[in-house]
Amino acid sequence: AQRVTQPEKLLSVFKGAPVELKCNYSYSGSPELFWYVQYSRQRLQLLLRHISRESIKGFTADLNKGETSFHLKKPFAQEEDSAMYYCALSAPSSNTGKLIFGQGTTLQVKP
Amino acid sequence: DAGITQSPRHKVTETGTPVTLRCHQTENHRYMYWYRQDPGHGLRLIHYSYGVKDTDKGEVSDGYSVSRSKTEDFLLTLESATSSQTSVYFCAIMERQGAYNEQFFGPGTRLTVL
Numbered sequence: 701a702q703r704v705t706q707p708e709k710l711l712s713v714f715k716g717a718p719v720e721l722k723c724n725y726s727y728s729g730s731p732e733l734f735w736y737v738q739y740s741r742q743r744l745q746l747l748l749r750h751i752s753r754e755s756i757k758g759f760t761a762d763l764n765k766g767e768t769s770f771h772l773k774k775p776f777a778q779e780e781d782s783a784m785y786y787c788a789l790s791a792p793s794s795n796t797g798k799l800i801f802g803q804g805t806t807l808q809v810k811p
Numbered sequence: 812d813a814g815i816t817q818s819p820r821h822k823v824t825e826t827g828t829p830v831t832l833r834c835h836q837t838e839n840h841r842y843m844y845w846y847r848q849d850p851g852h853g854l855r856l857i858h859y860s861y862g863v864k865d866t867d868k869g870e871v872s873d874g875y876s877v878s879r880s881k882t883e884d885f886l887l888t889l890e891s892a893t894s895s896q897t898s899v900y901f902c903a904i905m906e907r908q909g910a911y912n913e914q915f916f917g918p919g920t921r922l923t924v925l
Binding site for chain 2: 709743745797804
């Protein structure tokens, strides 16, 4: 079964500290993986996707197929990073674009 | 915001009443989706559409129906609302962004069923 797991409901760090939001997935094949972010009172928006290997707002995420993980990292957290973060998976073979989301992790960056 | 709007933005209703939520897009996107967002569950797909009159079920479709009679509108109906359907509902569209597809989300509808 296809599944995305984010084990932490809440991650609280101080400004300037490193951040790692964990994401593990279950999928037989090569999925497309994404991180979405929802800032307070804003729409859900794409932060980054694994296939483009980009860094957005200082965040990076590496796909580890052996560990079936796609953890989101940032070396120095900023207060404006406080938000809800969702890891999501899409099956490229389906062509429907359907997303399977994890439970979400709230990141709280304290001053 | 990819031209996506949702209406109403907030609704309070009573158990057993019918409720229809509307998603409207202005850019002729083929794929549209309805998700619900619940604490501890993240977002879960309810139904999606891949064209006018073409829809399919998602992960949590029981108790919901959808219709798409025009490209721009995707309606989600709760025939007889229950308290378990209290949630925030998000509509999304899929848009080609360069070499990739990307989903863009509406602002959400907060539904409370008493």
